[in-house]
Amino acid sequence: MKKNLSLVILVLLLAAVPFLVQGSYIVSLLLLMLVYVILTTGLNLVTGFCGQFSFAQGAFFGIGAYTAGIMSRDLHTGFWVHLPAGMIITGLCGLLLGIPALRLKGHFLAIVTIAFQTIVYLGLVQWTSFTGGQNGLPVEPVGDVSLFGAHLFTIDGLRANYWLILTATVVLVVIAERLVKSRLGREWVAVRDDEVLASAIGLNATRAKLTAFVASAAFAGAAGVLMAHYMGNIAPDDYTIWISCTIVAMMIIGGKGSFYGPILGVALLTLLPEMLGDWARYRMLFFGVLLVLAIALMPEGIAGRVRKLRATKEAQA
Amino acid sequence: MSTAPILEARGIHRRFGGVVAVKDVSLSVGVGEIVGLIGPNGSGKSTMVNLITGELEANGGSFLFGGQDVTALPPYKRARLGMARSFQMIRLFGSLSVEDNLLLAHHIRMQSSTLDTILGRAQAVQEEDAVRAKARELLQWFEMEQFAKRPATDLSIGQQRMVELARGLISMPKLFLLDEPAAGLSPPNVDRLVGIIRRMRDEFGMSILLVEHDMRVVRELCDQVVVLDSGVMIAQGHPEAVVNDPVVVEAYIGSGWKRRAKA
Numbered sequence: 060m061k062k063n064l065s066l067v068i069l070v071l072l073l074a075a076v077p078f079l080v081q082g083s084y085i086v087s088l089l090l091l092m093l094v095y096v097i098l099t100t101g102l103n104l105v106t107g108f109c110g111q112f113s114f115a116q117g118a119f120f121g122i123g124a125y126t127a128g129i130m131s132r133d134l135h136t137g138f139w140v141h142l143p144a145g146m147i148i149t150g151l152c153g154l155l156l157g158i159p160a161l162r163l164k165g166h167f168l169a170i171v172t173i174a175f176q177t178i179v180y181l182g183l184v185q186w187t188s189f190t191g192g193q194n195g196l197p198v199e200p201v202g203d204v205s206l207f208g209a210h211l212f213t214i215d216g217l218r219a220n221y222w223l224i225l226t227a228t229v230v231l232v233v234i235a236e237r238l239v240k241s242r243l244g245r246e247w248v249a250v251r252d253d254e255v256l257a258s259a260i261g262l263n264a265t266r267a268k269l270t271a272f273v274a275s276a277a278f279a280g281a282a283g284v285l286m287a288h289y290m291g292n293i294a295p296d297d298y299t300i301w302i303s304c305t306i307v308a309m310m311i312i313g314g315k316g317s318f319y320g321p322i323l324g325v326a327l328l329t330l331l332p333e334m335l336g337d338w339a340r341y342r343m344l345f346f347g348v349l350l351v352l353a354i355a356l357m358p359e360g361i362a363g364r365v366r367k368l369r370a371t372k373e374a375q376a
Numbered sequence: 377m378s379t380a381p382i383l384e385a386r387g388i389h390r391r392f393g394g395v396v397a398v399k400d401v402s403l404s405v406g407v408g409e410i411v412g413l414i415g416p417n418g419s420g421k422s423t424m425v426n427l428i429t430g431e432l433e434a435n436g437g438s439f440l441f442g443g444q445d446v447t448a449l450p451p452y453k454r455a456r457l458g459m460a461r462s463f464q465m466i467r468l469f470g471s472l473s474v475e476d477n478l479l480l481a482h483h484i485r486m487q488s489s490t491l492d493t494i495l496g497r498a499q500a501v502q503e504e505d506a507v508r509a510k511a512r513e514l515l516q517w518f519e520m521e522q523f524a525k526r527p528a529t530d531l532s533i534g535q536q537r538m539v540e541l542a543r544g545l546i547s548m549p550k551l552f553l554l555d556e557p558a559a560g561l562s563p564p565n566v567d568r569l570v571g572i573i574r575r576m577r578d579e580f581g582m583s584i585l586l587v588e589h590d591m592r593v594v595r596e597l598c599d600q601v602v603v604l605d606s607g608v609m610i611a612q613g614h615p616e617a618v619v620n621d622p623v624v625v626e627a628y629i630g631s632g633w634k635r636r637a638k639a
Contacts, residue, residue, distance in 0.1 A: 122379055237494045239383075242486065245479065252469040252471055257452075259431065259452075259460075260455055261456045262452055262484070263485035
């Protein structure tokens, strides 16, 4: 209860930020952070909880964004259609990527996900008639929101998008937490810990892995649609393997398999480049060093380490 | 026997490359029966257990479980039909609590769907509470209720074995396959184990296939014993008769003992 209360206060504080600060810098930084929270929480479902490594979260992010771009170009639909459509389409692509995961483990699966990520990126660049190639695609703002014919508000510009993305993040994080605590989430952990044992007690490991891949991809899809409508223009270079690597680094440094750890990792790795100043262009170098240090010194991540320290303290007390 | 056996293995074959691990083995476990599966190291006992549960596929032969042909079914489907097992090397979900380990084994008997649990429907919450209560009750039965919230791998080997048994029991299987449950246990714990296995049969009517090296356990519990040597069944019958069978004695300690005994 105490934890829930502090989370509610945190969300209210985040919602109040646009009123409290001058200029757009902090709000746009927080918006980016929220999008990464969705992406990383999604990846944590399949990698942290189900134990299946994936370097393809950036590709799913792109598939979500391009679902919005292509649908608005060809079908003239809006955000409220794109959001579910983007989640469904990326979910299906996640299912596709989950199929090799049924036969491959560890490094071999990671390589397949890198290949998938690369194929998607090359598709976005090369298939110009469908994706617009390097020129990208325009995406309309979310625009007017009305309910039963009554106009409520207009979502355009930084502030409104920030509140929209904050709402979406809260909803998705709550869904993720419920998923993890559900029967399905427990089965993911079982498959991660010991697949042989999981099947010996009657759990369908195939179903567990595929659902984890689908859920994880659908999260990235939602992030993609949200970001596309905010930015107004999407281009392939926003969906490279570097995005995927950043998401993996955030998850691992924060603590994969713990629920709030990866969110901590997001905060850390989005703030770090801002503090580096002119060095920010070398941020992937810093992320890489941090990742190696994290894996070598505390593979359980920040959250896992905190939990461990707390457990030893309790054991001593 | 009047009723059909719960498990029937017919002419089971299994090769690993050029090595024949199990060769034309047929055995059956009757309802409410405790059948021992013994033999020297490397005789194919654990392979046989893995074949029965479906973790390994047989190269030949067929399995009937409760009268149904399960030869082509994957392990999780066989488990859902009512097969549970323990492992020679203890296997538990290490990052989960003892209680959650038991809970997972009961998933196959739960009615509410994942969506119900995500939405927090009353029926799903009630079912989950009921299963947790059941897990507690079972842990009490094993005198281990104080460990419910502890990570499973924090426990001693003997306690972990008991958790494995409780995990098998919670789904109320028709057949429980125990792969060397007494291995690594201290003598008092072995006595406890014998009592528990007997109660599993007497109170819950379970049929049990017991792989065991400890002959005392086998003699005390088994109605029938099957002996494997190099993947071949060399004897079958009442435990006392089997352990005195010269073929079995030879398989265990070789033929040299007779000559040495004469000299």
